[in-house]
Amino acid sequence: MNSFTTATFNPATRQPAISGSLLYSLAAADRRTQQILEDVINGQELSEQDAIRLFDAEGPELDALVATADYLRQKSVGNRASFVITRNINFTNVCYMGCKFCGFAKRKDDPEAELLSMDEIVERAQEAWDRGATEVCIQGGLHPNIDGDHYRNILIAIKQRLPEIHIHAFSPFEIWFGALKSKMSTAEFIQDLIDHGLGSMPGTAAEILDVEIRQQLTKDKLTTAQWVDIIKTAHRLGLPTTSTIMYGHIDQPRHWAAHLGLLREIQKETGGFTEFVPLGFVHYESPLYLNNKDVRPGPTVQENIRMHAVARLMLNGWIDNIQASWVKLGPDYAQQMLRSGANDLGGTLMNESISRSSGGKHGQEIVPEDMVRMIHQAGLDPVRRNTLYQPLETFAATVEVTDLEHCRSIKAPSVSHHGQQLIATSAAGAV
């Protein structure tokens, strides 16, 4: 029935055994899907063509895909799932780039326009540090009045107060903008940021790395070639980045497969990606959705499952960490993704003072204890990690499992920018 060469447990290599349920799932799938999945288990690279087929999997084929992704997750990273304590600091929401999917950007004269002072940025970083954060994630709109030094000054201000905190900051779009403003090459600009404390970069603003789709989403202001060049430059300079996709709008499975294929090629060349984060399109407040009846309102549940599972197969052996974003998916579905190929829940994203100031009923945060419970309930061992996936803390296997009402009451933020979910704010400091 099967032709595995790794089908049995090998104590020498410590490969996980292929379970009876995986064998059963494979046997129930159609012959072509079974062959594709067996080939990947046996170490063959998943082709873009076969990925497109898997993106259509339903019923027994979807079950087999998920079981295979879960097996490969275990083979790559073991029985663990991780999270990081971090805080998002969105230093400005002013941006004139006009990305059509963006519900975040404001004009300068908008009552909700915001540009945080350096003191406010540092204060938020200090609050995060005091609550156990090892990382701050800093991104903003492309404010026409800030100069290129602004990015460096943010790093200097935070590092002066908190020399140990990891600063994960500035999307490739911001790097492009800052370099332009500074009249520097992107390599010079990135090196300068590294010299002043930048620890890693979000691989946001990728959206879909396809010329035709980007033209419609972003007017191609940051082209696929520019995104790839900035990411490769960062990697070449020793700066790790994440990688992302924003899916579920005007895109199709062939775009997803090509996007994953491109990320895999970059990783083969540079080895600089720490993780892959699927980010479903958020349609609320998005002009792309509101002004076009053909645009989908984000991915379906099945598409989310397929994306995490196919990513695990496609990136197998190249990018070990597939993140399920609880902010995008909600805690229940994020937990489900941990058994569909993902091995990480991302950040706690504390932003409580901001959500209070904007009148939010619930905090925009999952506390570490919630992360631990979610991972335990998925049947995996929780690990608190740092930004670069080094383990910092493990947790007892017998944590009391309580209900997740707190997590479930958290509403997903309704805006996004650079393809990443952000948290709406109306805190003081608006310009």
Ligand code: SF4
């Ligand atoms: S996605 Fe980012 S760059 Fe594009 S309009 Fe929104 S804030 Fe500006």
